[in-house]
Amino acid sequence: MRQKLTQLSENVWLWPHSSSFNAVQSSVGIITSGNRTILVDAGNSPQLARGIKDELRRSGLPPVSQIIYTHHHWDHTYGACEFQISVVAHSICKTILSEAAQKPWGPEYLRQQIEANPLLRASYTARARAIRDWSDFRIIIPDIVFDDRMTIQLGQISVELEHVGGQHAEDSIVARVPNAGIMFLGDCYYPPPLHLRTPEAQPSFAMLAALESSEYTLYVEGHDQPLTRAKLLKIIEKHT
Numbered sequence: 001m002r003q004k005l006t007q008l009s010e011n012v013w014l015w016p017h018s019s020s021f022n023a024v025q026s027s028v029g030i031i032t033s034g035n036r037t038i039l040v041d042a043g044n045s046p047q048l049a050r051g052i053k054d055e056l057r058r059s060g061l062p063p064v065s066q067i068i069y070t071h072h073h074w075d076h077t078y079g080a081c082e083f084q085i086s087v088v089a090h091s092i093c094k095t096i097l098s099e100a101a102q103k104p105w106g107p108e109y110l111r112q113q114i115e116a117n118p119l120l121r122a123s124y125t126a127r128a129r130a131i132r133d134w135s136d137f138r139i140i141i142p143d144i145v146f147d148d149r150m151t152i153q154l155g156q157i158s159v160e161l162e163h164v165g166g167q168h169a170e171d172s173i174v175a176r177v178p179n180a181g182i183m184f185l186g187d188c189y190y191p192p193p194l195h196l197r198t199p200e201a202q203p204s205f206a207m208l209a210a211l212e213s214s215e216y217t218l219y220v221e222g223h224d225q226p227l228t229r230a231k232l233l234k235i236i237e238k239h240t
Helices: 046-058 074-082 091-100 107-116 118-130 205-211 229-239
Strands: 012-015 028-033 036-040 064-068 086-090 144-146 149-154 157-163 173-177 182-186 218-221
Touching (some): 012 046, 028 149, 028 157, 036 149, 046 064, 046 074, 074 118, 086 091, 091 144
Parallel strands (some): 036 064, 182 218
Antiparallel strands (some): 012 028, 149 157, 157 173
16 A cells, blocks of 8 residues: 655645654655745655655656755665755764765675674664665765755745754754744654663653744654644643
């Protein structure tokens, strides 16, 4: 059964995350205006990216013209090599991915890395499942970067990017779409990745509280259902 886009507003759609822990498939935001489409993250594989391209075509939406990385983690960036387009990200993201792009990614390299550090098993095994053919795979390094804030104009729609960092990834950004009242959180408030996580690690609810705003009614995160503002406020009240 093929995945379908979920429409969040007139100009914003969502390719949903996978609820399967083993899939490690993050959500992908789709923002359209006129003849252009911007992705917020690129998915965990070229195969998934091809599914998004096909679904955009079926839905009569414009082809993807630019990608925003919310952070450098593989499940948010590995689909980008399916597109021959510009990528926007934080400057730290470019530094990290520039180094990662030099590695000989493939089944043998993944096996060697797991042997060297067994804590990487969950992440690297998931990569092996997601990428069926490594022959044409490559990590796409951002070509447009910023340090604090940046605004992308998509027709009449503004996409406002802000660096927030955090324990999950130091390069994390959020992407706001004020016209739609939607904020893409990526994984910014999550605990550190599994191989760096301690038993005591918790999400950063203080970061959620700082990001909450009456101007936004929907908060889209990487690995769960979008949060309404009402639900977000309940979470903040419970944990802060």
